Amino acid sequence: GENVEQHPSTLSVQEGDSAVIKCTYSDSASNYFPWYKQELGKRPQLIIDIRSNVGEKKDQRIAVTLNKTAKHFSLHITETQPEDSAVYFCAASKGANNLFFGTGTRLTVIP
């Protein structure tokens, strides 16, 4: 099956700085890579996703990049705000929309 690794496990940044979270995947057949944000005690919510035929996608302060050759993808958050503090999960999927999740990154934005 698919194996998704995520780094770092914790990340602290000053408000206004950028944050980068990286994930690698093992199955070259994976073709869909979503990112979820989970606030404490809440459900995961999709914030951005990318398909394998695209190298980069941007949505306001959030961007995701994908390198299919190296089998890694990254989440970039610019101009971080305190409300960005949460746990972020990457995931990979190749069919039936079955998602394989990374272990999460706890992001803390320091005001």
Next chain:
Amino acid sequence: NAGVTQTPKFRILKIGQSMTLQCTQDMNHNYMYWYRQDPGMGLKLIYYSVGAGITDKGEVPNGYNVSRSTTEDFPLRLELAAPSQTSVYFCASSSTGLPGNEQFFGPGTRLTVL
């Protein structure tokens, strides 16, 4: 639309007891999923369903059973609860199984087995 709803929110079980976690969605989605999330970890797929009457195993199906008699409901059954099943359980749904089709998650059920 309520989206994906789950009951109960919390439950404590004794070893060997059984229970059913309920999941309902009102979005007419064909695909439904059950995940478990252990502390400090990502979500792992237990079972999924591509439509009423059809279910399949995910990554960690042992100790669980599911059924899908209607489009709306996808209950998860624990027959003989074990401490290793202490976790937060999330149900999710999506309209299709195509990559890129967003999965919507329920609020979760926190289960403790003592």
